[in-house]
Amino acid sequence: MAIRRILKYGEQELREPSKEVTKVSRKIQDLVHDLLETMYNAQNGVGLAAPQIGVNLRVFVIDVRETENVLDPIVFINPKIIKLSGSVVSSEGCLSFPDVYSDVKRAANVMVKAMDVKGRSFVLEAKDGSLLSRAIQHEFDHLNGVLFIDRCEDVDFTDQELAKHNLPKIQQDKLIRE
Ligand code: ZN
Numbered sequence: 459m460a461i462r463r464i465l466k467y468g469e470q471e472l473r474e475p476s477k478e479v480t481k482v483s484r485k486i487q488d489l490v491h492d493l494l495e496t497m498y499n500a501q502n503g504v505g506l507a508a509p510q511i512g513v514n515l516r517v518f519v520i521d522v523r524e525t526e527n528v529l530d531p532i533v534f535i536n537p538k539i540i541k542l543s544g545s546v547v548s549s550e551g552c553l554s555f556p557d558v559y560s561d562v563k564r565a566a567n568v569m570v571k572a573m574d575v576k577g578r579s580f581v582l583e584a585k586d587g588s589l590l591s592r593a594i595q596h597e598f599d600h601l602n603g604v605l606f607i608d609r610c611e612d613v614d615f616t617d618q619e620l621a622k623h624n625l626p627k628i629q630q631d632k633l634i635r636e
Contacts, residue, residue, distance in 0.1 A: 482577035507600035546587035
């Protein structure tokens, strides 16, 4: 296990689509442990996706034990979003954007299917705009090279926040308007 460097906005791997995991091998389990260790080492992190440590594979981890009635960190390998419904706007941040927060609209409810660290399939539903629901959608986006600022409610405000923290501007061609 090792603490890995978290890539910052502007680094290329964050924009690349990630590949499916073909087998939950020892190497993938090591990756999961590194993601967890790196997330716990960072402050305020409730989720971390493999591209954020420079690995373009479809893996992310979430730990919302502090705020929600969830017992363990959750590992998602090859996640598929089965269902999205409702919508809710809330402030969001990302470990690849230190200290930047911006309002983002997400589905209130999400149903996701994935494999766990032992390669077992599971289905999980997160509802009512919970932190878990938001985190799943945020981390899932990372696997497609999509970043939370692409979905921000207020582009000018977000650009100011990015500039304050010496991060590149919003890429207009990446903006998602749904
Ligand atoms: Zn993120």
